[in-house]
Amino acid sequence: MNEQRSLGEPGRRPRPRSRSRGVLVISVGLSPQVVTETVYALACERGEPIDEIYMWTTSGGASVIERTLIDGGRGALYRLFAEYGLRPPEVQTKVFGRAADAPAGLRLNADRPLEDIRTREDNELVADTLLSFIRDQAADPSRRLFCSLAGARKTIGPYLALALQFYGREGDRLFHVLVPPHLEADRDFFYPPPGSPPGLIELVEVPVALLREHLDVLNVPGSPSSYSELVRRVEEELSHLKEPPLLRIGNALEVFIGENHLRLPALARVVYVALAARRARCLPECPGCDRCFVPVAEVQDALLHQPLRRLVALGGFKDHRLETLSRWSSSESTMEDRLRALRETVSRINREIGDRPGRRAFRVARISWDGSSAYGIQLSPERIVVPAAVTSVWDS
Numbered sequence: 054m055n056e057q058r059s060l061g062e063p064g065r066r067p068r069p070r071s072r073s074r075g076v077l078v079i080s081v082g083l084s085p086q087v088v089t090e091t092v093y094a095l096a097c098e099r100g101e102p103i104d105e106i107y108m109w110t111t112s113g114g115a116s117v118i119e120r121t122l123i124d125g126g127r128g129a130l131y132r133l134f135a136e137y138g139l140r141p142p143e144v145q146t147k148v149f150g151r152a153a154d155a156p157a158g159l160r161l162n163a164d165r166p167l168e169d170i171r172t173r174e175d176n177e178l179v180a181d182t183l184l185s186f187i188r189d190q191a192a193d194p195s196r197r198l199f200c201s202l203a204g205a206r207k208t209i210g211p212y213l214a215l216a217l218q219f220y221g222r223e224g225d226r227l228f229h230v231l232v233p234p235h236l237e238a239d240r241d242f243f244y245p246p247p248g249s250p251p252g253l254i255e256l257v258e259v260p261v262a263l264l265r266e267h268l269d270v271l272n273v274p275g276s277p278s279s280y281s282e283l284v285r286r287v288e289e290e291l292s293h294l295k296e297p298p299l300l301r302i303g304n305a306l307e308v309f310i311g312e313n314h315l316r317l318p319a320l321a322r323v324v325y326v327a328l329a330a331r332r333a334r335c336l337p338e339c340p341g342c343d344r345c346f347v348p349v350a351e352v353q354d355a356l357l358h359q360p361l362r363r364l365v366a367l368g369g370f371k372d373h374r375l376e377t378l379s380r381w382s383s384s385e386s387t388m389e390d391r392l393r394a395l396r397e398t399v400s401r402i403n404r405e406i407g408d409r410p411g412r413r414a415f416r417v418a419r420i421s422w423d424g425s426s427a428y429g430i431q432l433s434p435e436r437i438v439v440p441a442a443v444t445s446v447w448d449s
């Protein structure tokens with residue numbers, strides 16, 4: 054597999070096997086020229102490889118595309134490929150509302166290809182379709198998205214831009230093409246003929262702030278397909294930056310952050326519940342003290358072992374991995390062993406909680422004072438809800 058590969062035929066650029074696939078997503082109304090203009094600006098002038106083209110449109114737009122751009126391989130798009138020596142990409146026309154074209158995660162009420170986008174329902178369908186389509190495309194790390202805002206009704210462009218803002222990754226791009234007025238008015242103009250001076254068609258990049266790295270809702274598999282539902286969940290998550298959701302410990306020691314069940318392996322769960330119970334006992338405004346955080350000295354002296362054992366009994370855990378608890382005890386471990394066991398467990402917990410802004414208050418933090426340090430959860434104590442039986446594991 055790793056043998057030296059030839060760099061290809063003369064005159065063609067080498068193509069590393071690992072190159073990402075260039076995917077052009079473009080909304081098209083009744084002016085199909087935007088497609089050829091965008092392909093020209095991207096591929097011919099910028100040298101961006103395009104492997105797939107998806108044209109999202111209405112049923113009226115699809116007929117125009119078929120007649121002018123496709124035409125059994127003789128349309129303007131294929132003439133452009135041929136005249137500029139581009140390898141023809143995979144080209145698909147997709148119609149909003151047509152069941153066969155709907156993205157996998159989107160449920161349509163009916164197979165009803167949109168003839169036009171007029172009503173509120175039509176708009177919602179377009180928004181949900183583009184959102185699901187971009188989400189699916191962006192889930193594949195080998196694909197690089199070029200989204201074009203040119204063309205189509207004015208409602209489509211913003212939804213495409215917002216979908217990319219939610220799900221886009223570094224390297225994905227949003228464009229707009231600008232064509233001089235005299236050419237824009239010319240229905241027969243599709244792209245500048247070979248030999249034209251460059252820059253006739255201007256590709257304007259539209260910057261987008263990529264959000265998916267910062268929000269849970271954009272990353273979980275069950276991310277909603279409905280645009281309005283997604284916006285609601287994004288707003289909810291952003292509001293958690295101001296006021297975090299509750300951290301709740303269930304009777305069977307389950308951990309909930311707001312509505313989300315945090316799944317931790319047994320040992321990590323026992324430690325996290327112990328830290329939550331300890332923090333919950335302090336005053337609301339406490340930034341962290343030796344009452345609500347566990348000082349390193351307590352870990353070293355194996356004082357943490359006892360509450361952990363009580364929680365294991367309380368939760369009725371049978372998990373054999375809890376046998377590692379002996380590493381925390383006074384008789385079977387050194388001070389270094391115990392501290393290392395805590396550090397390892399804390400990183401396991403924090404990996405599971407993640408580092409997104411809305412989650413940071415729930416992580417286990419280490420704070421220091423007077424040359425000593427302590428571990429605990431920084432979330433304000435009054436936002437932690439723990440059953441009384443769990444809190445009592447800290448009673449001596």
Ligand SMILES: [Zn+2]
Nearest residue numbers: 335339342345
């Ligand atoms: Zn405190």
